Amino acid sequence: MGAIDDDKDLEDPKNGNASITTASVDEINAKARHATELEKKLDFRTAVSLYPTAIGWSVFFSLGIIMTAFDPQLLGNLYAMPAFQKEFGYEYEGKFIISAPW
Numbered sequence: 001m002g003a004i005d006d007d008k009d010l011e012d013p014k015n016g017n018a019s020i021t022t023a024s025v026d027e028i029n030a031k032a033r034h035a036t037e038l039e040k041k042l043d044f045r046t047a048v049s050l051y052p053t054a055i056g057w058s059v060f061f062s063l064g065i066i067m068t069a070f071d072p073q074l075l076g077n078l079y080a081m082p083a084f085q086k087e088f089g090y091e092y093e094g095k096f097i098i099s100a101p102w
Contacts, residue, residue: 039047048055078084085096 042050079098082096085098089096089098091097
């Protein structure tokens with residue numbers, strides 16, 4: 001733990017182990033506020049280059065939610081298409097229909 005032991009903010013003053021922080025809450029809040037202000041000033045390209053993994057996960061989950069919402073509409077339209085009815089349905093009184101298990 002060489003790198004952690006050298007950091008004085010992480011040292012326990014009692015025994016020198018890296019287990020607790022000695023920074024005050026006000027210092028942490030000030031640093032967090034400063035970091036937030038810097039991130040808000042980022043332009044789009046810089047933000048994309050800094051956080052590609054976060055953007056990837058966001059797109060992945062968003063597409064899943066969007067496709068869940070569109071699924072009932074898409075399937076309903078698919079069942080109504082004459083080509084689908086002819087391929088997967090059966091003829092009944094001169095028209096092709098899709099059976100209930102579909």
